[in-house]
Amino acid sequence: MPRKKLNVLNQSDQPWFKDGLSFTCTQCGNCCTGGPGYVWVSDEEVDRLAEHFGLSREETIRKHVRMIQGRMSLKEKRDQRGEYPCVFLTDLGDGKRGCAIYKVRPLQCRTWPFWDGNLDTPGGWKRAGKTCPGLNTGRHFSLEQIIALRDAEDWPDRTVTPTSPNGQKAMSDD
Numbered sequence: 001m002p003r004k005k006l007n008v009l010n011q012s013d014q015p016w017f018k019d020g021l022s023f024t025c026t027q028c029g030n031c032c033t034g035g036p037g038y039v040w041v042s043d044e045e046v047d048r049l050a051e052h053f054g055l056s057r058e059e060t061i062r063k064h065v066r067m068i069q070g071r072m073s074l075k076e077k078r079d080q081r082g083e084y085p086c087v088f089l090t091d092l093g094d095g096k097r098g099c100a101i102y103k104v105r106p107l108q109c110r111t112w113p114f115w116d117g118n119l120d121t122p123g124g125w126k127r128a129g130k131t132c133p134g135l136n137t138g139r140h141f142s143l144e145q146i147i148a149l150r151d152a153e154d155w156p157d158r159t160v161t162p163t164s165p166n167g168q169k170a171m172s173d174d
């Protein structure tokens, strides 16, 4: 009789976040603005945006996307504070900001803060927490959920997606 393969890692192979991490967005909006950056979008995501706006793919790209070395990124604008918010960052009042395209926001935004750079070391997670007050608060994500988000190649399962209204711009030096 074949032995059942156990899907477990040795204790020494476990990442530092083996017990999971907590995150709930406070809607501060910090992650969708700041210095110049990129919000990468795939072909499929542009199609979803086009459907959302009732525009053609070409018109969607013309209005909302810029090309960076052959890749597509959402446009940003320079505001009065000298920051570069994503064009879809919206003032919600009471000091809160949210995403105007929340239902169709790109994978990059859906998977924040569970990015490689934040998860590589506890220090990376701590650094991310300097701009994102939602880290280490609220909803608990298991190791499996975190890995699913970190490694997602398209919109992840909705039961796993963080419930934040916002995502995160990748800064220019990422």
Ligand code: SF4
Pocket (backbone or CB within 6 Å): 024, 025, 026, 027, 028, 029, 030, 031, 032, 112, 131, 132, 133, 134, 135, 164, 165, 166, 167
């Ligand atoms: S994800 Fe973090 S930085 Fe972005 S809006 Fe939410 S709390 Fe603020």
Ligand code: SF4
Pocket (backbone or CB within 6 Å): 031, 032, 039, 074, 086, 087, 088, 089, 090, 098, 099, 100, 101, 102, 105, 106, 109, 165, 166, 167, 168, 169
């Ligand atoms: S969540 Fe993404 S698409 Fe929405 S405002 Fe923030 S950076 Fe832009």
